[in-house]
Amino acid sequence: MDEDEEYTETAWTYIALCGEPTLYEGLRFAKDLIIANVTLRLIIQLVPLPHNVRHSLSLVIGSFLLYHNIGPPFIWTVGLTTGAYVFMIFISFITKKWRGLLMSISVIGFLLLCELYVLNPKMWQQIRGIQMIAAMKIISVAIELDRDLFKRMLNPVEFGGYLLCPANSILGPWISFHNYNQYLEVKFLSRRWIKIIVVNLFLSMVFLVLSNCIVPWYIDDELPKWLIAYRDAQAFRMSHYFVSSLSIVSMISAGFGLTNDCHSEVHVTKPFFIELPRSLVQVVIYWNMPMHQWLKNYVFKTCQPYGQFTAIFITYTVSSLLHGLNFQFSAVLLSIGTFSYVEYNLRHKVASALEVCCLANPCSKQCDHKYKKNSALALFTNAIFSIITIVHLAYLGVMFEASFSVQESGYSYFHTISKWENLNYFSHGLVAFLYVIYLLM
Amino acid sequence: MKCLWLFVIILCFTCDAANKPRRGRGSMWWGIAKAGEPNNLSPMSPGVLIMDPAIHSTLRRKQRRLARENPGVLSAVAKGASMAVAECQHQFKYRRWNCSTRNFLRGKNLFGKIVDRGCRETAFIYAITSAGVTHAVARACAEGSIESCTCDYSHIDRVPHRSRAAAAANVRVWKWGGCSDNIGFGFRFSREFVDTGERGKTLREKMNLHNNEAGRSHVQTEMRQECKCHGMSGSCTVKTCWMRLPSFRSVGDSLKDRFDGASRVMMPNTELEPPAQRNEAAPHRVPRRDRYRFQLRPHNPDHKSPGAKDLVYLESSPGFCEKNPRLGIPGTHGRACNDTSIGVDGCDLMCCGRGYRTETMFVVERCNCTFHWCCEVKCKLCRTEKIVHTCL
Numbered sequence: 001m002d003e004d005e006e007y008t009e010t011a012w013t014y015i016a017l018c019g020e021p022t023l024y025e026g027l028r029f030a031k032d033l034i035i036a037n038v039t040l041r042l043i044i045q046l047v048p049l050p051h052n053v054r055h056s057l058s059l060v061i062g063s064f065l066l067y068h069n070i071g072p073p074f075i076w077t078v079g080l081t082t083g084a085y086v087f088m089i090f091i092s093f094i095t096k097k098w099r100g101l102l103m104s105i106s107v108i109g110f111l112l113l114c115e116l117y118v119l120n121p122k123m124w125q126q127i128r129g130i131q132m133i134a135a136m137k138i139i140s141v142a143i144e145l146d147r148d149l150f151k152r153m154l155n156p157v158e159f160g161g162y163l164l165c166p167a168n169s170i171l172g173p174w175i176s177f178h179n180y181n182q183y184l185e186v187k188f189l190s191r192r193w194i195k196i197i198v199v200n201l202f203l204s205m206v207f208l209v210l211s212n213c214i215v216p217w218y219i220d221d222e223l224p225k226w227l228i229a230y231r232d233a234q235a236f237r238m239s240h241y242f243v244s245s246l247s248i249v250s251m252i253s254a255g256f257g258l259t260n261d262c263h264s265e266v267h268v269t270k271p272f273f274i275e276l277p278r279s280l281v282q283v284v285i286y287w288n289m290p291m292h293q294w295l296k297n298y299v300f301k302t303c304q305p306y307g308q309f310t311a312i313f314i315t316y317t318v319s320s321l322l323h324g325l326n327f328q329f330s331a332v333l334l335s336i337g338t339f340s341y342v343e344y345n346l347r348h349k350v351a352s353a354l355e356v357c358c359l360a361n362p363c364s365k366q367c368d369h370k371y372k373k374n375s376a377l378a379l380f381t382n383a384i385f386s387i388i389t390i391v392h393l394a395y396l397g398v399m400f401e402a403s404f405s406v407q408e409s410g411y412s413y414f415h416t417i418s419k420w421e422n423l424n425y426f427s428h429g430l431v432a433f434l435y436v437i438y439l440l441m
Numbered sequence: 442m443k444c445l446w447l448f449v450i451i452l453c454f455t456c457d458a459a460n461k462p463r464r465g466r467g468s469m470w471w472g473i474a475k476a477g478e479p480n481n482l483s484p485m486s487p488g489v490l491i492m493d494p495a496i497h498s499t500l501r502r503k504q505r506r507l508a509r510e511n512p513g514v515l516s517a518v519a520k521g522a523s524m525a526v527a528e529c530q531h532q533f534k535y536r537r538w539n540c541s542t543r544n545f546l547r548g549k550n551l552f553g554k555i556v557d558r559g560c561r562e563t564a565f566i567y568a569i570t571s572a573g574v575t576h577a578v579a580r581a582c583a584e585g586s587i588e589s590c591t592c593d594y595s596h597i598d599r600v601p602h603r604s605r606a607a608a609a610a611n612v613r614v615w616k617w618g619g620c621s622d623n624i625g626f627g628f629r630f631s632r633e634f635v636d637t638g639e640r641g642k643t644l645r646e647k648m649n650l651h652n653n654e655a656g657r658s659h660v661q662t663e664m665r666q667e668c669k670c671h672g673m674s675g676s677c678t679v680k681t682c683w684m685r686l687p688s689f690r691s692v693g694d695s696l697k698d699r700f701d702g703a704s705r706v707m708m709p710n711t712e713l714e715p716p717a718q719r720n721e722a723a724p725h726r727v728p729r730r731d732r733y734r735f736q737l738r739p740h741n742p743d744h745k746s747p748g749a750k751d752l753v754y755l756e757s758s759p760g761f762c763e764k765n766p767r768l769g770i771p772g773t774h775g776r777a778c779n780d781t782s783i784g785v786d787g788c789d790l791m792c793c794g795r796g797y798r799t800e801t802m803f804v805v806e807r808c809n810c811t812f813h814w815c816c817e818v819k820c821k822l823c824r825t826e827k828i829v830h831t832c833l
Binding site: 018020021022025026029069070122125126127128129130132133170171172208211212213220223236239240242243288323329400404407408411 | 667668669670671672673674675676677678679680681682683684685812
């Protein structure tokens with residue numbers, strides 16, 4: 001009896017001791033984001049400014065915020081922006097058709113060079129996310145130029161404002177230039193605006209505390225390794241939800257992503273669809289929707305003429321190269337790719353064989369299978385596939401649990417392999433097994 | 442109710458007995474550990490409040506003032522003291538001296554006359570109680586149950602405990618967020634409260650000061666900073682850090698290690714500096730911190746001088762085998778021992794060669810425990826046969 005009391009008590013103390021400073025630091029970070037973005041919005045709202053001045057305002061405030069948050073390394077983001085612009089002007093004289101490809105290669109090459117030769121790992125880990133967003137923006141602009149979606153070449157202020165915009169340069173999400181341009185207009189702001197900010201801020205803090213304090217605590221270290229893997233993966237997912245909802249806060253507080261009647265239209269992630277997944281395909285879609293959109297729009301569609309398989313392969317390559325030349329990310333992304341490919345095809349076969357509504361994506365309107373989605377058989381098969389997905393998620397997400405020094409300076413090859421070895425490469429084996437079933441069916 | 446009055450009377454006696462020459466003068470507050478025990482409390486009154494007059498009488502004037510100035514701190518001190526007693530008894534469960542305390546104080550010290558001597562065991566008692574107070578106060582501070590423990594955000598410029606706690610300085614490099622500077626409060630409070638009366642003039646007082654300080658720095662250095670990265674796809678754009686107070690068990694474990702390697706000391710021939718002038722009436726004018734600035738010399742000149750986290754003692758421990766009323770030693774008669782062990786918990790050593798009795802008993806204990814989500818452990822009760830050895 002005594003021991004149990006002691007147990008809960010220390011648990012509460014632990015959470016209190018962890019939660020308070022965590023919240024304090026999370027809010028301190030959010031405060032800077034909100035202040036910078038609200039300033040931008042209020043100036044746009046209250047002072048009638050010409051087009052270019054608005055963009056330069058975004059550029060200036062964004063640079064300040066970036067410098068405030070990451071310090072001197074911000075020069076790399078500014079350098080990337082300037083370099084990319086100059087290079088883009090330069091190649092525009094040579095070609096009008098291959099700018100997208102050339103820009104993609106050079107930007108990704110630049111990032112890889114930075115990672116491998118220039119920056120120390122700690123600094124790289126710190127600015128990697130920021131550089132990734134910037135690279136996505138640059139590539140999207142280049143491809144849209146190829147597709148003739150711009151009336152004329154962007155001027156430097158527009159380009160800089162787009163890349164360094166305080167609303168999404170730090171935590172994302174990626175938005176297209178046209179959206180950015182449109183969001184910089186005067187908006188209708190009502191009390192809802194503040195409400196959306198507060199709600200998302202609250203949500204992000206909940207996810208932060210869950211990620212730092214509660215999830216790592218509620219499953220004990222002595223339990224089976226799969227539960228621990230699940231826990232560690234979940235802590236990582238919570239961290240992702242925190243970043244995503246905080247990115248919504250920064251977008252909304254800059255007045256970005258608001259519809260005309262002041263509703264939020266930015267969606268970054270859907271925790272519900274990831275925690276209780278239908279399929280790995282859905283997880284990939286809902287993990288980071290703007291990123292998914294970007295990959296689909298600019299990489300997959302561009303490569304589609306060269307064949308389905310090539311397009312998929314290039315999409316995965318680009319997405320893992322954007323994360324840097326890191327074995328862990330490549331391995332995780334490639335695994336996700338194969339796992340979801342096998343899952344997609346297997347479910348397709350199962351659905352037609354048993355005539356059950358159990359495709360990787362839910363049938364959009366009316367499913368033409370015999371057993372509809374609420375039938376017992378459909379529920380059962382979907383539940384089994386969900387459980388397999390949850391196992392995959394634990395297996396893939398466990399990578400990102402590491403000591404702070406590893407988190408801070410990047411994951412090594414041995415880290416990845418040891419984590420998977422600990423779980424006996426279970427998911428890879430399971431997928432191979434499922435693939436054999438698929439072939440036999 | 443009777444018990445309560447008895448306790449009050451006893452506690453009143455204890456303050457008169459506090460002025461024995463050799464004893465650590467600031468040690469009477471340990472009695473507070475027993476304040477929360479149910480047999481000393483009237484059933485109607487929840488909490489420790491009713492004990493206030495009794496507790497106050499064991500405390501020195503300065504300690505009373507501290508308790509008055511920091512509402513809520515007294516129950517934290519009581520908790521820390523009883524935590525220290527429990528930890529001490531856990532650590533010494535299998536040794537001849539098992540950190541026994543007295544049920545009723547009988548005008549004596551809580552741990553008995555062993556405190557009058559300057560041996561290893563005394564050193565441990567001082568260190569663990571001081572650590573207990575630091576730990577409990579820091580924790581109460583974090584939980585917000587001490588009103589005067591404010592969130593002090595200016596701690597970076599202010600260095601509250603330099604000198605001997607400098608070993609612990611590495612934890613202060615990081616900018617502490619929120620109200621997590623609780624350990625600083627716990628440390629300072631423990632210095633004020635626990636070290637009252639240890640003027641640092643005699644060698645024995647220096648020993649007590651050193652051991653108290655050692656206990657505190659164990660709590661402080663074992664505080665761990667934990668951090669986590671957040672950012673787009675596993676990058677490290679946002680870092681969040683927090684401090685984690687060590688479990689008191691790990692503090693006890695490391696103090697026990699220091700107990701095993703404690704160093705015997707003597708007074709240096711030449712004082713490093715004359716003892717600080719101490720004026721009870723104006724304690725603020727004289728920097729009290731000076732009393733911590735001394736260096737003890739090892740008894741064996743070949744040994745290293747004791748570090749800030751080492752325990753020090755002055756004389757070798759008495760034998761704990763036989764009952765010795767003069768030293769307040771109960772002896773090991775009737776203690777349980779392990780017949781297969783060759784360590785101190787083994788029957789040979791524990792019973793000091795007197796031999797032991799072996800009995801077979803049936804014990805009811807918890808078994809087949811299962812964890813229920815979330816946070817409950819359910820067990821069955823099993824009857825098992827156990828062979829118990831007790832010293833003659």
